[in-house]
Amino acid sequence: MNKDPNHLRRIFVITAVLSVAADLLYWFLAGPHIPPGRMTSTASSNQWDFNILMVIALPVLIGVWVFLGYTIANWSSKRASAPEPKGGAAARSNMKAQTLWIVITSVVVLFLAGFGTFELIIGDGSGGGEGPNPVWEPAGAAQAETAALTSSASWAPGKVLVVQVIAQQWKFTYRYPQFGGFESAQLILPNDTTVAFNVTSLDVIHSFWAYQLEVKADANPQENNVAFTTTKQLGQFTVRCSELCGLWHGAMYDFGKVETRSNFTNWATTTESANSANTADLPAFAWTYVPDANGAAGGYYPDGTVTPYSTVETYGAKQAAS
Amino acid sequence: MTISAERPTKSVATSASPPTSRGVSWTQRPGWMSQHLGTAIVVAVLGYTFGHWLGNYITSGYPYIANSGQNAAANALALTFGVAGWLLGIGALNYPLAKLVGKEPEKDTPVDGWSKYFRYTLDHKVVGLQYVVGVLLFLFTGGLLAMAIRTELLSPTTHVFGPGTYIEIVSEHGTIMMMMATSIIVGPLGNYLIPLMIGSRRMAFPRIEAFSFWIFIAGYGVIFSALPYGGFPTGWTGYAPLQTQAGPGMISYLLGFAVIGLGMMAAGFNIAATIINCRAPGMTWSRVPIFVWSILATAALLTLATPTLFAAGLFGVLDKTVQTAFYVTEHGGSSYLWENLFWFFGHPEVYIMALPGFGIVAEILPVFTRKPLFAYKVAAAGMIGVALLSFFVWQHHLFQSGINPDMRPLFMLTTELISIPTGFIFLVGMGTLYRAKIRFEVPMLFAMAVFFNFLIGGVTGVFLSDVPVNVTVHGGFFVLSHFHYTIMGGLLFAFMAGLYYWLPKMTGRMMNKKLGQWHFWTMFVFFNLTFFPMFIIGLLGQPRRVFTYARNLTFLNDFSSISAFLLGFSFLIFFANLMWSMYIKPVKAPANPWDSLGLEWQTANPIPLYNFERIPVIMTDPYHYSEVDAPALADLGLSGPGAKASSSSGKSDKK
Amino acid sequence: MTDTSHNQKPFSETPEEVEYELRGQIGAIWSGGRLFIGMYTFLLASLAFSYFYLRAANNGLLWRPHNITAPTSYGWTIWTLSLVAAALVLFGQRRLRSGNVLDWQVAGWVGVACGLGALGAQIWEFTAVPFYPGSSGYASTFIGWSVINIGTLAVATYWLETTLARSLRMRKKSGGASPELATTASARLFRANVSSMTYFWGFVALSGALFLAMFYLL
Structure with a gap:
């Protein structure tokens, strides 16, 4: 017994050394390259968040692995030198170890929850879908969102850009309410600009995942799901649907671009005027669109009257009754 | 306790009367005349046909629906009557019907030979073995579908399957595996071992137990009936409105889950009642084996969470047949409703799949380390804690959905809190391994692998619960890898152990x-080689359930696919081992091959019909390994050659 | 085959063992009955959740347009019948305990009639509802409730009926004035069953009141 080395200290030292090494290696070598990069504010802050979690997780992983490895190496029954195990009360519980374990895990867990909440709040929702009435939003977003519903909405560099993402089986289209509400098949964004994505769907649930932008929000029919980010770098990005939406879910992707502010303004104004005839045929800009009240989805009552959807702007509401 | 350790030498003949002279009823006739799998299939087919006809008859006023092959009402009725016919045919309804006229259950004469495995047998040991075959059936079919998925993902652009077929395969794989995983340990090992471990001669409700197995098999038929109907496109989560939009195969999914749900409720109900009531004298709550604790926690979850799944499935069936609008937002329903109901069941379900694995590992470790289980009470508390907390975390599946976004910090907190009781399992495991003398037998290898795999699964779970990181990883291969690490790496490895x-x-x-x-090493290595790259694939932006992906992910996907095929190969080794060791060249097992102190090993071999000739009186818990003067586990009340087995002690570790 | 209470064992048991197993079984019936109520609570809670969720969401203003309600008379009839049945079962159980077996039987069979009446009314109500299943959120949840309640009433009535039938057969088999009150194993199991069943009926009546308020009154 007396000759028995202090196993726990050994394990602790090995773990500590390996952990410090792994954390340092990770932080400086892998950390800066962790997806999705640093194209936007949310991308870089969530990358940082991921790295913090990783730095905490690596010692946990290494600790358990070192323990398992140490166990296998030292206490296999095949080793002749392995001492006989001892049963009895001492092997059954150890108040100190148990308390320490519970305290440490609780502290780590509570810290992580607090840290996550903090990051979520200062990140204005961290690029995730925040539902129709975001509680955490960047400065100027509320005004821009409110103004977007009026026909006089406009955008100037430095203001929040409102973009509507309309998902349907199996493509995304994008509307720019601050540019007359034109519709585009490609998502073009200005650099150094806070963007408010208003994600909705016309049919089933999709998920708008602008990978490099670190924006992900489910597209629900008749719900507006808002997510924010601020672009930081020029470049191309991928948009994929990340919620199973049927047959061609796998093919539901496109590519967007972050352009300079002036290029973006040029593109937007040019497209706005080029598309004006088409835009006039579109339903008025609204947060959500529901099928024509006269169509398949109309309310159906025994007395034969069709219930109007009244307060909500409806997709195709201007069409003549079929 | 009402029973003293002293046994009267002369027992009172309580059932001295010979078998009743009453004629054997037709349900009890031997051979092919009685009820068995064959009659079940026949009556199920008849019921299915009748239901199909009935559905078309009812809807005959709607000419474009009736007899169209798209008639959801006909499908729903056909499957319902099919399942009812199955139960009728196998004999599950004999007693419930006889009860209406006040009859007691039939005398259930034991059937010898293999034919009892094809019957509505009330012996929990038979049900356990039936379940082994049942879950392996689910597992291998689901595994073949997984091979198909990985084949499609070999190339980003060349497609083996059409998109429709691919989605069918993905959906069937997910659903089958989830159904299997709810029962894979509770079904075979839970049913078989619980009475043996708690010293009982019976399950509390043997008919409900047999019901749970046979309806589980019916669920297999129901879920696969989706294929001739064109499958369902929703994955195992079945999100509306895609569910509402889907074809008639969706009925199979909804009813399949409802049917399996009935089985899960029945199994959990019976096992919970058994553990609470049928423990042997002296088997106090601090003496029950830890596996029993884990199964009790699981049974509680099965009983209480599954009704929500049943309700959700029922509403879905109503939506598709009588055109209610539960999940139809345009008609006053809500697609969010399904997501909430489904995940309110779905998260406890995740722990239904994790807890029994913990139980097995904690049960096996002491045997192969020759040490008592470390921190038994912490382990039991951890399992109960996980079970309780699991009801309060469901919205972490919906962080990006726009549902209750303001609640995200709360659900982040509850989700991360659940890692505290989960961590207890690691404390228990590591405490037990400390200064042990480990025998690396095959079960031990699998148990150790659970720690390795589940650690990765658990730690990545913390990443997923962090809302900002969740933006990156939600809905991608990262999640997919995470839950394969917990379910396959945790549960399936534990099942193998x-x-x-x-x-x-x-x-x-x-x-x-x-x-x-060979099985272990191939499975362990190729499991990790298959699923670890998927974390990276997910971080690099590949969403789940897609048939195309970015070209730069080809290498990782191919690597994962090839490993997956080899992982499939390891299951062939398992299958070969099973066939070889059980049928081709069986080697008789010693009475207690691992020198376990567990009560289940103290029974005679083969286990007699009623498990224990005398009800054992339990003296202590079964973890007195390597203890000088360890107390005997139980008084089995035997005199004669079997008596030695009862005086188990720490001596047994010195081989 | 391991239904030890009904099978002959290939060995003899001590009286203590028999008693011990019997107690386990009685306990199983007792706790099984409560567990069943727990299961049902979660089932009904799912329905109640759906109701309040859709009511609060009021999507497309289609929670309950024009405040259409299913016919209140049916609602009251169904609930009153189930309440009467529950009260009768409770009354019967009390009388059974105090030795009045005939009272229990009469109350029980009237209870079965009430249960069947409620079941019939619940089914017949489908012909009287003034809306289509998919016309509103309310209509949908109402149909869901009807289907679940049909199941509930059927289960509860079945349980009551089988208990009464068992009681009659016990009488026929063993004779005597009140075999239900004997100390035999089957009589003790029977009484445990009656107790669990009484609780379940009480649960049916109470939860019925909640859903009556939700679907017909609010």
Whole structure:
């Protein structure tokens, strides 16, 4: 017994050394390259968040692995030198170890929850879908969102850009309410600009995942799901649907671009005027669109009257009754 | 306790009367005349046909629906009557119907030979073995579908399957595996071992137990009936409105889950009642084996969470047949409703799949380390804690959905809190391994692998619960890898550990050790090689359930696919081992091949019909390994040659 | 085959063992009955959740347009019948305990009639509802409730009926004035069953009141 080395200290030292090494290696070598990069504010802050979690997780992983490895190496029954195990009360519980374990895990867990909440709040929702009435939003977003519903909405560099993402089986289209509400098949964004994505769907649930932008929000029919980010770098990005939406879910992707502010303004104004005839045929800009009240989805009552959807702007509401 | 350890030498004949002279009823006739799998299939087919006709008859006023092949009402009725016919045919309804006229259950004469495995048998040991075959059926079919998925993902652009077929395969794989995973340990090992471990001669409700198995098999038929109907496109989560939009195969999914749900409720109900009421004298709550604790926690979850799944499935069936609008937003329903109901069941379900694995590992470790289980009470508390907390975390599946976004910090907190009781399992495991003398037998290898795999699964779970990181990883391969690490790496490895460990008891035959080691190493290595790259694939932006992906992910996907095929190969080794060791060259197992102190190993071999000739009186818990003067586990009340087995002690570790 | 209470064992048991197993079984019936109520609570809670969720969401203003309600008379009839049945079962159980077996039987069979009446009314109500299943959120949840309640009433009535039938057969088999009150194993199991069943009926009546308020009154 007396000759028995202090196993726990050994394990602790090995773990500590390996952990410090792994954390340092990770932080400086892998950390800066962790997806999705640093194209936007949310991308870089969530990358940082991921790295913090990783730095905490690596010692946990290494600790358990070192323990398992140490166990296998030292206490296999095949080793002749392995001492006989001892049963009895001492092997059954150890108040100190148990308390320490519970305290440490609780502290780590509570810290992580607090840290996550903090990051979520200062990140204005961290690029995730925040539902129709975001509680955490960047400065100027509320005004821009409110103004977007009026026909006089406009955008100037430095203001929040409102973009509507309309998902349907199996493509995304994008509307720019601050540019007359034109519709585009490609998502073009200005650099150094806070963007408010208003994600909705016309049919089933999709998920708008602008990978490099670190924006992900489910597209629900008749719900507006808002997510924010601020672009930081020029470049191309991928948009994929990340919620199973049927047959061609796998093919539901496109590519967007972050352009300079002036290029973006040029593109937007040019497209706005080029598309004006088409835009006039579109339903008025609204947060959500529901099928024509006269169509398949109309309310159906025994007395034969069709219930109007009244307060909500409806997709195709201007069409003549079929 | 009402029973003293002293046994009267002369027992009172309580049932001295010979078998009743009453004629054997037609349900009890031997051979092909009675009820068995064959009659079940026949009556099920008849019921299915009748239901189909009935559905078309009812809807005959709607000419474009009736007899169209798209008639959801006909499908729903056909499957319902099919399942009812199945139960009628197998004999599950004999007693419930006889009860209406006040009859007591039929005398259930034991059937010898293999035919009892094809009947509505009330012996929990038979049900356990039936379940082994049942879950392996689910597992292998689901596994083949997984091979198909990985084949499609070999190339980003060249497609093996059409998109429709691919989605069918993905959906069937997910659903089948989820159904299997709810029962994979509770079904075979739970049913088989619980009475043996708690010293009972019976399950509390043996008919409900048999019901749970046979309806589980019916669920297999129901979920696969989706294929001739064109499958369902929603994955295992079945999100509306895609569910509402889907074709008639969706009915199979909804009813399949409702049917399996009935089985899950029945199994959990019976097991919970058994553990609470049928423990042997002296088997106090601080003495029950830890596996029993884990199964009790699981049974509680099965009983309480599954009704929500049943309700959700029922509403879905109503939506598709009588055109209610539960999940139809345009008609006053809500697609969010399904997501909430489904995940309110779905998250406890995740722990239904994790807890029994913890139980097996904690049960096996002391045997192979020759040490008592460390921190038994912490382990039990952890399991109960996980079970309780699991009801309060469901919205972490919906962080990006726009549902209750303001609640995200709360659900982040509850989700991360659940890692505290989960961590207890690691404390228990590491405490037990400390200064042990480990025998690396095949079950032990699998148990150790659970720690390795589940650690990765658990730690990545913390990443997923962090809302900002969740933006990156939600809905991608990262999640997919995470839950494969917990369910396959945790539960399935634990199941294998349990199977290698207890099959000698269950069948009296040893699994081949060499093949077992091959199976373990191939499964362990290729499991990690298959799923670890998927974390990276997910981080690099590949969403789940897609058939195309970015070209730069080809290497990782191919790597994962090839490993997956080899992982599939490891299951062939397992299958070969099973066939070899059980049928081709069976080797008789020693009475207690692992020198376990567990009560289940103290029974005679093969286990008699009623498990224990005398109700055992339990003296202590079964973890007195390596203890000088360890108390005997139980008084089995035997005199004669079997008596030695009862005086188990720490001496047994010195081989 | 391991239904030890009904099978002959290939060995003899001590009286203590028999008693011990019997107690386990009685306990199983007792706790099984409560567990069943727990299961049902979660089932009904799912329905109640759906109701309040859709009511609060009021999507497309289609929670309950024009405040259409299913016919209140049916609602009251169904609930009153189930309440009467529950009260009768409770009354019967009390009388059974105090030795009045005939009272229990009469109350029980009237209870079965009430249960069947409620079941019939619940089914017949489908012909009287003034809306289509998919016309509103309310209509949908109402149909869901009807289907679940049909199941509930059927289960509860079945349970009551089988208990009464068992009681009659016990009488026929063993004779005597009140075999239900004997100390035999089957009589003790029977009484445990009656107790669990009484609780379940009480649960049906109470939860019925909640859903009556939700679907017909609010």
